[in-house]
Amino acid sequence: MEKKQSGARGSHDRIGVPSIPNGPEDDGGGSAAALVDVVLPCLNERSALPKVLGALPPGYRAIVVDNGSTDGSGALAESLGATVVDEARRGFGAAAHAGLLVATAEFVAFCDCDGSLDPAQLAPMLELVRTGRADLVLGARRPARGAWPIHARLANMALSRRLRRLTGIPVTDLGPLRLARRSALLGLDLRDRRSGYPLEMFLKAHRDGWRVAEVPVDYAPRLGKSKVTGTLRGTVTALKDMGTQLAAASQRTQATKGGGPAAGPHGATP
Numbered sequence: 377m378e379k380k381q382s383g384a385r386g387s388h389d390r391i392g393v394p395s396i397p398n399g400p401e402d403d404g405g406g407s408a409a410a411l412v413d414v415v416l417p418c419l420n421e422r423s424a425l426p427k428v429l430g431a432l433p434p435g436y437r438a439i440v441v442d443n444g445s446t447d448g449s450g451a452l453a454e455s456l457g458a459t460v461v462d463e464a465r466r467g468f469g470a471a472a473h474a475g476l477l478v479a480t481a482e483f484v485a486f487c488d489c490d491g492s493l494d495p496a497q498l499a500p501m502l503e504l505v506r507t508g509r510a511d512l513v514l515g516a517r518r519p520a521r522g523a524w525p526i527h528a529r530l531a532n533m534a535l536s537r538r539l540r541r542l543t544g545i546p547v548t549d550l551g552p553l554r555l556a557r558r559s560a561l562l563g564l565d566l567r568d569r570r571s572g573y574p575l576e577m578f579l580k581a582h583r584d585g586w587r588v589a590e591v592p593v594d595y596a597p598r599l600g601k602s603k604v605t606g607t608l609r610g611t612v613t614a615l616k617d618m619g620t621q622l623a624a625a626s627q628r629t630q631a632t633k634g635g636g637p638a639a640g641p642h643g644a645t646p
């Protein structure tokens with residue numbers, strides 16, 4: 377199979393010609409542009425892909441970013457109508473950012489590709505950004521039994537507490553389901569390419585004076601095997617990467633003390 381680095385593949389879903397099956401203005405010819413591009417970092421998620429892609433509401437285009445899956449995830453996603461991007465560089469952040477760079481819609485969402493989150497719950501998140509009430513919306517997870525390993529949950533609670541103190545934003549969960557404007561996200565200049573990417577997004581949003589909102593979302597047990605918090609290696613990498621991001625944010629705070637946050641994504645501090 378032909379592979380392109382950080383590029384969309386497949387004849388029906390080329391960059392710049394987005395198509396969404398069942399989109400709001402889709403005439404059946406696949407020519408309608410998506411309102412929201414949903415970036416789905418994907419590493420061996422064959423078992424979850426049908427559920428995740430099947431749950432995308434009309435007007436939402438799936439961008440599945442494959443990082444060398446060995447279970448045929450890329451081909452399956454493509455056969456299910458998703459735009460598929462092959463990213464050679466390993467890492468969650470590398471995949472998430474490759475998806476952002478390929479996105480063309482006005483709004484971009486990020487979602488795990490493991491069946492734990494319901495992309496249909498992006499709708500109220502979109503409304504908050506679309507109507508100008510928030511710049512970044514995070515889905516705060518309401519876990520079903522068995523959905524969230526206890527160590528990951530405790531670590532996330534401690535991280536949220538620290539973020540509340542550091543930023544003053546009343547965040548309760550640094551969740552993976554999130555949505556913002558594409559142009560604003562690109563302006564954050566995100567650099568992490570591993571597990572610090574979601575935290576860097578939050579911290580730089582604060583740096584730039586964004587309004588960050590939370591919306592409760594369901595969190596179900598994932599399908600298939602965990603790649604990050606369910607493994608020792610993934611957990612250690614995540615802690616290390618998040619430590620790097622927190623240190624950078626603390627340095628920024630020290631450097632700008634008294635100066636306040638910079639201009640917001642629309643050119644004004646809210």
Ligand SMILES: Nc1nc2c(ncn2[C@@H]2O[C@H](COP(=O)(O)OP(=O)(O)O)[C@@H](O)[C@H]2O)c(=O)[nH]1
Binds near residue numbers: 467488490604
């Ligand atoms: N492309 C890519 N996706 C990844 C990588 N690591 C994790 N993912 C995906 O990122 C999402 C979150 O990972 P997951 O294993 O669910 O982490 P957990 O929620 O902490 O258990 C899933 O969709 C994974 O397939 C990676 O290195 N590359």
Ligand SMILES: [Mg+2]
Binds near residue numbers: 488490492598
């Ligand atoms: Mg997950």
